[in-house]
Amino acid sequence: MTVRVRFAPSPTGYLHIGGARTCLYNFLFAKSQGGTLILRVEDTDLDRSSRQFEQAQREDLAWLGITFDEGPEIGGHVGPYRQSERHKIYEEVATQLIANGHAFYCFCREEVLERKKAAALAQNLNPAYDGTCYGLTAEEVQDRLAKGEEGVVRFKVPDKSYILHDLVRHEVVFPAGMVGDFVLLRSNKMPTYNFCCVVDDIKMKITHVIRGEDHLNNTLRQLMIYDALGATPPQFAHASLLIGKDRQKLSKRHGATSVAQYREDGYLPEALLNYLCLLGWSHPAEKDVFTMSEIIPLFGIDRFSKSSPIYDLEKLAYINNQHMRLLSVEELASRYSAFTTTHSMFLESPTDWKHRFLNLFKEKAQTLKDFEMYGTQLLSLELESGEEVDQILAMPTTKSIAQFLVDVLTPVVATIPFVTEAQVGAWMDAMKNTLGVKGKPLFLGGRLALTGQPHGPDLKILSSLTPSKILLERAKKLLQKLNS
């Protein structure tokens, strides 16, 4: 039997980091088994769902590099893949369930139900539907419906216990009496989650359901429906849930939770995937930087962890940096070009400059956005302040270094937009010889004069990437400061 799994998001918001992780696990499982991955849009909540969100989520998924074999816009032989377009199917199944006594029409008013529930809770009893509408005949139902009365279809919960054989949790026993008769079809004829989920998983021939632990309890209801329908349930795997630093459900309070935000912040999709994958699954060789294609043959549900990881992205920056280094400089240049809109110097520079710039900073940059910061620094005329700068300022040789650099740069800026590494090297040598400066005072003074900063990457390369005009300005500025 070929594996068929699905990712079933609700288009009620942007793609959430938790959803992306669930989707990734389904993707990896499908790929590792040579199976099929289906995208199913769960848009039965008409008020909260929108096509805009559906579209946005699909774009985020595409950015991540997760591809589907079947879905809306892709097609497939068990469609349609939007639940709102499948309501006929659900109605048919509901009718069938009513016919064989597994479901019934209910006309109880919401406020009456609320009151009964509150009363049960007050007595520490489990609130369950009390069976008021059990006795309604088919004629009575037709009659009330014809008169325009609003009714729902409820599932008649059997009084027995169920056992779930979960791939992650192993044997989970749900005792009888855990839930009351729940709604299958709302008064607007739209199905509820547990109902359409089961119907679709059967009709779409899903073999494995990999989802968050928040659905563990729902599985009981779903098991009951499979039972009533005489269908064999798929294999279930309930992965741990991502939680925030305060151990609460992940929300906006914990920082960026949408995939789109990470894209904007300059994270690489492969790094995000890598990090997300590690939150709840472990590499058999304990490797922690890897690509998805590399782990597909190793992926398995048996390495899922049961406990909920705290989503705290300490490690994401590290992984992102590692993935940026893994990229060829050509590839990095193309990614960064697509990313930045503000770093015009980069976009307008020749390829050679781009590559040298990226190579110089990629060891340190944690996100693509960091390159923008380095780009800004490259053109900054500001002289940094601080203790270390003061120390360099206090060196008696710094002034002559600044003077030397001003003298040597002034005649060339008009004709040479960028100096070479060799030129900078030659000037340093010249200063050593003519000024008699050497060692730390020379290098520190030179760095401050040329970059305005006490620290930074290789001075010669850095200088060769900086417009010579800027270099001169900085040297002049330092000289002025020392003269005043």
Add this chain to the structure above:
RNA sequence: GCUCCCAUCGUCUAGCCCGGUCUAGGACAUCGCCUUUUCACGGCGGUAACAGGGUUUCGAAUCCCCUUGGGAGUACCA
């Protein structure tokens, strides 16, 4: 309240199923040293955990029970 799930360094985790090889391993973060005429990268090293109690056993991080703590569900949301 009731039901279900979970519990190893600050964080992600390995080990747990098939008790001894665990004075509990790795990674991130952190600290120190080396390297680098700066910073970073890199290398080396350090600090740091089996929630508590009890059972079984010659022996428990590993099996069982209880307690505690956390999470989820208890909707005409998904």
